Amino acid sequence: MKTEREKMTNAEPFLTTDPQLMEDKKNARLLCSRFNHSPEDEALRKSLLKELLGGCGEEIAVKPPFRCDYGYNIFVGEDFFMNFDCVFLDAAPIRIGKHCMIGPKTCIYAIGHPLDAESRRKKIGIPKPVTIGDNVWIGGGVTILPGVTIGDNTVVAAASVVTKSFPGNVVVAGNPARIIRELSNSEEV
Numbered sequence: 599m600k601t602e603r604e605k606m607t608n609a610e611p612f613l614t615t616d617p618q619l620m621e622d623k624k625n626a627r628l629l630c631s632r633f634n635h636s637p638e639d640e641a642l643r644k645s646l647l648k649e650l651l652g653g654c655g656e657e658i659a660v661k662p663p664f665r666c667d668y669g670y671n672i673f674v675g676e677d678f679f680m681n682f683d684c685v686f687l688d689a690a691p692i693r694i695g696k697h698c699m700i701g702p703k704t705c706i707y708a709i710g711h712p713l714d715a716e717s718r719r720k721k722i723g724i725p726k727p728v729t730i731g732d733n734v735w736i737g738g739g740v741t742i743l744p745g746v747t748i749g750d751n752t753v754v755a756a757a758s759v760v761t762k763s764f765p766g767n768v769v770v771a772g773n774p775a776r777i778i779r780e781l782s783n784s785e786e787v
Contacts, residue, residue: 606689606725607671611712614689614723619668626650626669634662654678655696671708674698675732690725690744698730701738701756710744731766751781 600608602616612619629650636642640659647658650669655676664684666672671688675696682702686692689709694700710724711717726744730736734748737756748754749766759773767781 606723607691609690609725609727611722611724612689614721622668622670626666629669630663630665633660633664636662652691660684661702667709680704681738689723690727692728692730694730695732695734695750697733698735700736701740703738704736704740704742706742707744753781 602612602619603622605612606619629646633643633646633650636646643660644658647654647660650666651672651674652670653673655674655678657677658674659678660680661682663682664680666686666688668688671691672686673691674694675698677697678694679698680700684700684703685705687707687709692706692708706728708726708728710726712722712724724744728742728744729747731748731750731752733751734754736742736754737758739757740754740760742748742760746760747763748760749764749768751767752764753769754760754775755769755771755778757773758771758775760770761774764770764775764777768777769779769781770776771778
């Protein structure tokens, strides 16, 4: 029989109130609190992020505050920058490629809940991974919903709500986000 954590990490519906998962969330919140209240010390912050996250490159900069559910389901590539006040709900893996930038107040949700009220009352979570390619720029105030993939070199305009997946080399904007133009490899935005 699978544990609730095994179900969660296998993208299967799981019980969000499972005691082990609640303990995992508590540990992540403690690490986030330590990170968010740490002094302006790049080495200390990097070590706290390495303890919190499932994986990250050596070149990583995250501006506090940052909040997440578990941390161990977040994987970011080399040369990653994230601005102030971001929230990642990482029941399923959130994978972010190398050379990515994320603006302030961005939220990435890798969990949903059943539409059926009875199942929601049972505290069932539905994990859906989020994947962000290499060289992606996500503007401030963006919301990325569960199950989304964003291709390499894509730009997501500020305040967009990303409800579906997008290919690489495009600019997306709006609520819901849609492609507003394609990018060439040498183009500046």
